[in-house]
Amino acid sequence: DQQVKQNSPSLSVQEGRISILNCDYTNSMFDYFLWYKKYPAEGPTFLISISSIKDKNEDGRFTVFLNKSAKHLSLHIVPSQPGDSAVYFCAARGYNYGQNFVFGPGTRLSVLP
């Protein structure tokens, strides 16, 4: 049973608009969340993270929101650019879960010019 879920396998957005990628988790012990971006034939690249003591973290065009009560986080990309087209993975780590990260299945984002 997946502990980190990304229910949208794919998402298409027009260039310049907002992209919203969603992630849900089931384990209430998770306390640190990350988003990674992956291009084909390359390793994932770290984008942004958020600790469970916060509800928002911003870095340039990327903002991550965390709703602990709903066990939900989202990544907002504003404005979206064609170079943002990639697979986005949500990942979580729990203090009592060990030192490894649990990844979701990924969402493929296509930004259309």
Add this chain to the structure above:
Amino acid sequence: DVKVTQSSRYLVKRTGEKVFLECVQDMDHENMFWYRQDPGLGLRLIYFSYDVKMKEKGDIPEGYSVSREKKERFSLILESASTNQTSMYLCASSLTSNTEAFFGQGTRLTVV
């Protein structure tokens, strides 16, 4: 700049062969990980190591083993390759358990 290097980008091996995937990081990180990525399944953890000569099983360790003789190097071993081990293999490292992981470029392994 952080760097995680995997020894091969593409590998083709025969069923039953012993396969070694090598990973080196130059960041003096404590933790190292091996994942495999399959469509629709995301990244699944095979093994991880939090110190030299230490290893822990991840979610899918069957058919794999690992070796960490030096801090910077973490090797994944397929004892007897099978076709269901055809996948993208990703190595990663992190400084501590509270910091992000950095990934290598991946090794696309095909077992025929």
